[in-house]
Amino acid sequence: MHTPVxxxxxxDAASRAELESRYADLCSQGLKINMTRGVxxxxxxxxxxxxxxxxxxxxxxxxxxxxxRNYGGLQGMPEVRELFSEALLGLPADYxxxxxxxxxxxxxxxxxxxxxxxxxxxxxxxSEEAVVKFICPVPGYDRHFSICDEFRIExxxxxxxxxxxxxxxxxxxxxxxxxxxGMWCVPKxxxxxxxxxxxxxxxxxAAMAAAAPDFRLFWDNAYAVHHLSDEATPNQDITGRCAxxxxxxxxxxxxxxxKIVLPGAGLAFFGSSPENxxxxxxxxxxxxxxxxxxxxxxxxxxxxxxxxxxxxxxAHSTLLAPKFACVDRAFAQAFGDTGSARWTRxxxxxxxxxxxxxxxxxxxxxxxxxxxxxxxxxxxxxxxGRDPHDANIRISPxxxxxxxxxxxxxxxxxxxxxAAAEIR
Amino acid sequence: MHTPVxxxxxxDAASRAELESRYADLCSQGLKINMTRGVxxxxxxxxxxxxxxxxxxxxxxxxxxxxxRNYGGLQGMPEVRELFSEALLGLPADYxxxxxxxxxxxxxxxxxxxxxxxxxxxxxxxSEEAVVKFICPVPGYDRHFSICDEFRIExxxxxxxxxxxxxxxxxxxxxxxxxxxGMWCVPKxxxxxxxxxxxxxxxxxAAMAAAAPDFRLFWDNAYAVHHLSDEATPNQDITGRCAxxxxxxxxxxxxxxxKIVLPGAGLAFFGSSPENxxxxxxxxxxxxxxxxxxxxxxxxxxxxxxxxxxxxxxAHSTLLAPKFACVDRAFAQAFGDTGSARWTRxxxxxxxxxxxxxxxxxxxxxxxxxxxxxxxxxxxxxxxGRDPHDANIRISPxxxxxxxxxxxxxxxxxxxxxAAAEIR
Numbered sequence: 026m027h028t029p030v031x032x033x034x035x036x037d038a039a040s041r042a043e044l045e046s047r048y049a050d051l052c053s054q055g056l057k058i059n060m061t062r063g064v065x066x067x068x069x070x071x072x073x074x075x076x077x078x079x080x081x082x083x084x085x086x087x088x089x090x091x092x093x094r095n096y097g098g099l100q101g102m103p104e105v106r107e108l109f110s111e112a113l114l115g116l117p118a119d120y121x122x123x124x125x126x127x128x129x130x131x132x133x134x135x136x137x138x139x140x141x142x143x144x145x146x147x148x149x150x151x152s153e154e155a156v157v158k159f160i161c162p163v164p165g166y167d168r169h170f171s172i173c174d175e176f177r178i179e180x181x182x183x184x185x186x187x188x189x190x191x192x193x194x195x196x197x198x199x200x201x202x203x204x205x206x207g208m209w210c211v212p213k214x215x216x217x218x219x220x221x222x223x224x225x226x227x228x229x230x231a232a233m234a235a236a237a238p239d240f241r242l243f244w245d246n247a248y249a250v251h252h253l254s255d256e257a258t259p260n261q262d263i264t265g266r267c268a269x270x271x272x273x274x275x276x277x278x279x280x281x282x283x284k285i286v287l288p289g290a291g292l293a294f295f296g297s298s299p300e301n302x303x304x305x306x307x308x309x310x311x312x313x314x315x316x317x318x319x320x321x322x323x324x325x326x327x328x329x330x331x332x333x334x335x336x337x338x339x340a341h342s343t344l345l346a347p348k349f350a351c352v353d354r355a356f357a358q359a360f361g362d363t364g365s366a367r368w369t370r371x372x373x374x375x376x377x378x379x380x381x382x383x384x385x386x387x388x389x390x391x392x393x394x395x396x397x398x399x400x401x402x403x404x405x406x407x408x409x410g411r412d413p414h415d416a417n418i419r420i421s422p423x424x425x426x427x428x429x430x431x432x433x434x435x436x437x438x439x440x441x442x443x444a445a446a447e448i449r
Numbered sequence: 450m451h452t453p454v455x456x457x458x459x460x461d462a463a464s465r466a467e468l469e470s471r472y473a474d475l476c477s478q479g480l481k482i483n484m485t486r487g488v489x490x491x492x493x494x495x496x497x498x499x500x501x502x503x504x505x506x507x508x509x510x511x512x513x514x515x516x517x518r519n520y521g522g523l524q525g526m527p528e529v530r531e532l533f534s535e536a537l538l539g540l541p542a543d544y545x546x547x548x549x550x551x552x553x554x555x556x557x558x559x560x561x562x563x564x565x566x567x568x569x570x571x572x573x574x575x576s577e578e579a580v581v582k583f584i585c586p587v588p589g590y591d592r593h594f595s596i597c598d599e600f601r602i603e604x605x606x607x608x609x610x611x612x613x614x615x616x617x618x619x620x621x622x623x624x625x626x627x628x629x630x631g632m633w634c635v636p637k638x639x640x641x642x643x644x645x646x647x648x649x650x651x652x653x654x655a656a657m658a659a660a661a662p663d664f665r666l667f668w669d670n671a672y673a674v675h676h677l678s679d680e681a682t683p684n685q686d687i688t689g690r691c692a693x694x695x696x697x698x699x700x701x702x703x704x705x706x707x708k709i710v711l712p713g714a715g716l717a718f719f720g721s722s723p724e725n726x727x728x729x730x731x732x733x734x735x736x737x738x739x740x741x742x743x744x745x746x747x748x749x750x751x752x753x754x755x756x757x758x759x760x761x762x763x764a765h766s767t768l769l770a771p772k773f774a775c776v777d778r779a780f781a782q783a784f785g786d787t788g789s790a791r792w793t794r795x796x797x798x799x800x801x802x803x804x805x806x807x808x809x810x811x812x813x814x815x816x817x818x819x820x821x822x823x824x825x826x827x828x829x830x831x832x833x834g835r836d837p838h839d840a841n842i843r844i845s846p847x848x849x850x851x852x853x854x855x856x857x858x859x860x861x862x863x864x865x866x867x868a869a870a871e872i873r
Contacts, residue, residue: 062520070518074506077743081502094494096486096712125549126741133736137561141576141600152565152576168738175735176565288520290743311599312557314592317550317744319501319714 041446048392048443051436056397058433063216063375063421065284065341072340073286079323093318099306105292105321112334113249113280114296115260121296122305125316128281128293132243133172135277135295138308139206139241140176145274145300146239151206159243160198160208162190164378164406164417166216169209169245173408180408181205185215189222192229203236207243212261214248217378217406217419219371221258231266231275242267242276248374249280250338253346257335258372264298273298282324284375285338292316292324345375348422352377352434359438366441368420377420378406379437385444386415392440398433465870472816472867475860480821482857487640487799487845489708489765496764497710503747517742523730529716529745536758537673537704538720539684545720546729549740552705552717556667557596559701559719562732563630563665564600569698569724570663575630583667584622584632586614588802588830588841590640593633593669597832604832605629609639613646616653627660631667636685638672641830641843642802643795645682655690655699666691666700672798673704674762677770681759682796688722697722706748708799709762716740716748772846776801776858783862790865792844801844802830803861809868810839816864822857 080093091098100106101123110121124131138144140152151157159173163182173180183194189212199205210230212222222230230242244263252258267275274297282291295305328334353370356379360366368379381389386403393400401419404410420437422430515522524530525547534545548555562568564576575581583597587606597604607618613636623629634654636646646654654666668687676682691699698721706715719729752758777794780803784790792803805813810827817824825843828834844861846854 064520070516073518077507078502078505082498083501092494094497094711094714096488096707098713125554127737130549130737137565141561141564168735171735175732283520287518287743289522289739290518290741308599311592311595313551313554315713317714317741319711320741320744 041443041449044439044443044446047439048396051396051439054397054432056432056436058397058425058429059399060421060425060433061399061401062424064288064424066344066424066426068344069341069423070287072337073327076286076323076327079326080319083322083326085322085326091318093322096314098315098318099310099313101316102318102321102325105325108325108328108331108334109280109282109292109294110296112260112331113282114246114278114294115249115262116264116278116296120264120299120302121294122302122309123316123321124293124295126281126289126291126293126320127283128245128247128279129168129172131293131295132169132245132277132279134309134312135243135305136172136176136178138305139239142308144239144241145304148238154204154206156204158202158205160190160195160205161408162209162215163408164217164412164419165209166211166245167401167405167410169243170408182408185218185220187220189215189220189226192226192233196229196233199240200234200236205235206237206239207241209243209245211245211247212263213246213258214251214371214374216247216374217376219369219374219376219378221372222261224261227261227263227266231263231272232270235272235275240275244276244278246278246280247284250334251284251341251375252338252373253342253349253371255339255342256372264296268298274301277301285334285341286324286327290320292320345423347427348430349377351427351430352420352422355431355434356438359435359442365445366438375421375423377422379418379420379441380416381418381441382445382448383414383416384448385441386412386418388444388447389418389437389441392443393437396436396440398436398440400437465867465873468863468867468870471863472820475820475863478821478856480856480860482821482849482853483823484845484849484857485823485825486848488848489712490768490848490850492768493765493847494711496761497751500710500747500751503750504743507746507750509746509750515742517746520738522739522742523734523737525740526742526745526749529749532749532752532755532758533704533706533716533718534720536684536755537706538670538702538718539673539686540688540702540720544688544723544726545718546726546733547740547745548717548719550705550713550715550717550744551707552669552671552703553592553596555717555719556593556669556701556703557599558733558736559667559729560596560600562729563663566732568663568665569728572662578628578630580628582626582629584614584619584629585832586633586639587832587836588641588843589633590635590669591825591829591834593667594832606832609642609644611644613639613644613650616650616657620653620657623664624658624660629659630661630663631665633667633669635669635671636687637670637682638675638795638798640671640798641800643793643798643800645796646685648685651685651687651690655687655696656694659696659699664699668700668702670702670704671708674758675708675765675799676762676797677766677773677795679763679766680796688720692722698725701725709758709765710748710751714744716744769847771851772854773801775851775854776844776846779855779858780862783859783866789869790862799845799847801846803842803844803865804840805842805865806869806872807838807840808872809865810836810842812868812871813842813861813865816867817861820860820864822860822864824861
């Protein structure tokens with residue numbers, strides 16, 4: 026599915042002139058569309074309106090005895106962990122800690138602790154290893170790659186299949202190289218493919234032999250409840266699978282409410298095995314007295330219970346699903362069954378992954394930019410910003426309205442076709 | 450002032466029996482008082498009541514064009530930086546970045562970046578140095594020492610004088626040892642002495658020669674606006690002094706609103722020179738998309754302007770000042786001018802530093818605990834929890850009500866007198 030497009034466009038020379046003429050039309054429209062990132066739309070933000078006046082005059086008393094208005098509570102309120110831990114991390118509340126507003130920051134922090142002090146099972150801090158490598162499924166999330174750059178972690182790209190990362194390659198790499206300390210995973214509605222790792226993939230990730238005794242899956246469950254229909258894909262039980270396979274500490278699980286309430290004003294979570302959680306809190310206690318408990322209570326009062334969360338995510342889905350359908354329709358109409366492009370049809374998440382004629386992604390993004398359509402830079406879905414096939418483009422349908430999105434999708438398809446015609 | 454008490458108590462053997470009898474009375478009262486930490490009282494928390502319903506239905510638009518309800522804004526809203534930067538950090542808004550909810554976490558993060566990547570002026574990351582040392586004024590803040598423990602930083606205690614840290618010692622150390630990379634400073638109403646560094650001290654810190662080219666002052670301005678009267682001690686202009694002395698990048702300045710609005714639900718700030726700030730944001734961009742802007746707007750709407758902040762801190766002061774007076778009264782009554790104890794009379798902050806007969810602090814805290822008065826552990830004000838004179842106790846008057854505080858203060862003084870009598 027995410028292998029490069031093999032068949033070239035069947036367009037002939039005559040159609041290049043036609044494409045150029047249509048592109049000139051596109052440029053003359055004076056578009057100014059930003060589709061670079063996967064951000065919620067104003068209509069989605071409006072769903073959290075009530076959140077902005079909470080907690081108000083609440084007389085809530087947490088049963089852990091920690092005053093939510095004062096210092097303390099390193100692990101986070103039990104009531105809040107209970108509300109989110111199963112839904113977002115597939116874990117019991119005891120094995121989850123609340124963080125600040127960004128799950129990315131928690132992933133960064135976990136790496137930071139690993140480099141400075143090692144993780145359970147480490148022979149030494151990762152900073153003392155000659156080299157640290159991470160497996161990076163591609164196409165993947167550029168901010169994961171950026172963290173690796175900052176930590177000077179060598180990235181090993183592994184292709185995504187319909188089932189998740191190519192496990193034959195992952196298993197061979199991880200078994201053979203003790204400097205491979207970790208692997209980025211967006212296991213559900215992945216960024217950007219929208220792929221959900223199959224049971225077999227999850228099982229193989231949990232059970233595979235690892236040369237490094239302290240190998241970790243960085244399990245970024247960013248889209249846990251971000252379904253595009255009422256058909257909710259369940260969370261994979263990665264921690265349970267790892268424990269059953271004799272690797273209880275293998276997975277660090279992360280999630281946040283950024284794309285549930287408001288980006289930047291949500292809660293982030295870390296979850297794992299009891300031993301990893303104890304390590305997490307032991308490291309963390311030097312860093313902070315505790316995360317924002319007022320925001321925890323705000324979440325608790327806003328959602329009430331698991332059903333409140335489900336209803337809220339349905340409202341998001343109602344706004345998002347038509348946008349994914351709009352892009353799909355535009356691409357189907359533009360590319361048809363020519364084989365000149367392939368794109369994903371995710372059941373959740375925030376992105377569509379578009380593969381076009383190899384060698385054309387950068388040029389397509391450039392043409393789109395000239396026409397006023399800002400797309401995620403070509404290559405961003407690959408470590409170092411280098412897509413070896415120059416074929417993959419991440420489409421972010423969430424922010425713009427439907428009319429604009431239709432224009433942007435048709436425009437993007439036109440740019441891809443023109444780019445392909447140019448190199449023929 | 451903070452040198453150990455030299456003159457022993459003039460109490461004789463007869464009075465030991467009397468002290469023991471009074472201690473038995475104390476124990477029989479069944480007290481249960483927690484004075485371990487400097488936390489705001491319920492009355493102080495109530496000052497932030499309106500904060501809990503904000504921002505509400507605000508149509509605020511920040512002039513930086515970043516939607517406060519969506520992603521982005523790595524440095525923080527300009528309006529919020531303008532509101533707090535002068536008051537809390539003594540810096541212009543351009544040289545300040547907003548963080549999450551904990552200034553301690555920002556100090557930790559600055560160290561984390563320094564260890565991984567070095568700071569402007571570093572020859573190499575601090576993690577590659579054979580040893581990294583920090584100067585720690587004592588008595589000092591235990592959480593600073595805890596961060597040093599976590600980073601395996603060797604701590605060099607330097608005594609606090611009435612003017613701030615003993616600069617003769619500081620200058621000699623910093624000039625002579627390139628492995629001294631930093632120094633903790635709580636320059637205003639210091640924890641626990643309540644000392645404000647004098648102009649001369651600040652000038653000497655800014656101007657002194659440092660063997661390490663990347664030496665940094667970790668300037669924890671925790672009590673910037675936490676005056677105990679209407680007489681506001683101004684912020685020291687450490688960044689300006691450093692720049693004037695040819696060390697523009699010497700100071701990292703930190704502050705937060707934890708003890709202004711609600712602990713844990715406030716904003717933390719980092720401020721420094723343009724070069725340091727650029728370094729901070731460059732490092733930070735790998736870690737997070739941005740801090741919580743809804744909480745920034747919440748602050749902006751709550752305080753409105755600098756005058757609103759001043760008024761709010763006056764309300765805190767009205768609640769806190771009588772508590773400091775209460776402790777002072779109790780200690781004066783109990784210790785009189787026997788020379789058996791010395792304690793500070795701060796003009797701001799959250800603590801009183803009590804020095805008693807050397808060798809008696811641990812025993813005093815133990816006796817107090819048995820009587821139901823939980824004090825900060827003796828030694829906590831020193832690196833490694835080891836006070837070489839076993840003489841210093843941190844008193845935290847803020848949380849408990851006045852009646853309780855009077856009991857606790859008299860009780861603590863009694864325990865100190867009994868401990869001294871026991872070793873005579």
